[in-house]
Amino acid sequence: MSKHILLGISGGIAAYKSCELVRLLKKQGHSVTVAMSRAAAEFVSPLTFQALSGNPVLAETHGGGQGGNGMAHINLTREADVFLIAPATANTIAKIAGGIADNLLTNLAAARKCPLAVAPAMNVEMWSNPANQRNIARLISDGITVFQPAEGEQACGETGIGRMPEAAELADLLPDMWTPKLLQGKKVLVTAGATFEAIDPVRGITNISSGRMGMALARACRAAGAEVTLIYGQIQTALPAGLAHAEQAVSAEAMYRAVMNRIGGQNVFISVAAVADYKVKNSSAQKIKKNTGGEPPLIELEENPDILASVAKLPEPPFCVGFAAESENVLEHARAKRVKKGIPMLVANDVATAMGKTVNRITIITETGETAFPEIGKRQAAQAVVERLAGLL
16 A cells, blocks of 8 residues: 655664665655755765655755745645654654654654654663653653664664664554554464474475465554564564564474464464474484485374464464465365364465465455455465454454
8 A cells, every 4th residue: 555654864873774764665665755854964965865765855944845835844744644753863752752843853743644653763871861761651642653773783882772673674564554453452373484394404394485474464463453473484584573472483393382382362373384294203313324326214204283273272262364275176175174173264375376475366265255366465465364354353
C-alpha cells in the first residue's frame, strides 16, 4: 500500500542513515518528502535528499514551496500519511514533548494531523538521562510512536543504548503505523525456515526453504498488533524487527523443544517451518571418510517429533495454522493433512512456486471452505493469511 511519508531530519550524525531510509521507502513504493532542520543540513546536504526522494527538500521554516503560501508547516502534514523524524535528537524530542514549536520540525509536529513517529539518536548518557526518559514517556502517552534506539558503539566512541535504528529496521517497522490491528492483544508463535539433521559434523539432511514465508508472517502478525515469538531454523533472509522473542533451533528436535517451552500462553501457533520428517539415527561424531572402491555408508533414519500435531493435541491448544508444501495433488494432500493434524486452518502451496522463492500461490483451507489466491509476493500472501486468521479468531 503506497503512502506519502514526511521524513523529518534533525541535527545528528545519524542523519547519514536517513539517506538509505529514503531509498528503501521509495523501493517499497512510497513517496517521500524530506524536511530538515538547519543543523541537519550541516551533516547531509539537502541536495542529497532531493536526489534520493525525487522531491524538493524543505530546510527553512518559511522556505516557500508547498503551495507558495509560506505555510509549509501546515501544508506538509496535511499531505502526508505519516510523519517520521529520524534521527530525532534529545533537543527535538524535548521540544515536541513540551509543545514547543520554534523551528521547522517542531512546527510540523505541532501542526500535524497525521500520525507521528520518532527514531531517537543520541549519546548513551543523554538517552538514560531522567529528563529525556520523562520526555520519551510523554511522547508515548501523547500517542506518538517511539522506535526504540539500538545498543552498540556510538560516534562519540562510547558504547550503549542510543544508536538510531538501522534504515532497514525502520523501513520494516513503519508500515505497522497504518496496518489495521486485527490481532491486537494476541500472542502468536511462528516457526520458520528449514531444519537441518546432521549426518556428521559437516553434512546433513535439509531442504530448500528460505524462511521468507515465515518471516513475512511474523512481520504481518506484528504489524497487526500481535506479540510475536519466532522460532527459526536455517534461513536465507533477515529477521524481522520488533519481535517479542526470537531464537534459532536448527534441528527438528531442537525446534520441538523450543516450541514446547514457549507455547504456554500463546493464542495462535503458525507452523510455517519446513521441518524434516526424519533424522539420522546413526549420525557420526566424526566426519565420515570416503571408502574408495567400497560400499557407501548406510544412513539409518528415524522419525522426528511432529511439532504441529503435538501442539494441536495439548489440553488447551492455541489456534493452530499449518502449512502444506506439496509437489502433486496439492489440495488433496493439504485437505487430508488438516484433518489428520486436527487443526482449524491450513495453507496449501506448491513447492514449485513457493519454496526458496519470493512469491507464493496459496490456498487457505478451513473447516468451512477454501480460498485460493493467484501468485503474489510472500508479504501479500502473509497479509491474506492474517486477515483470514483474524476473521476466524
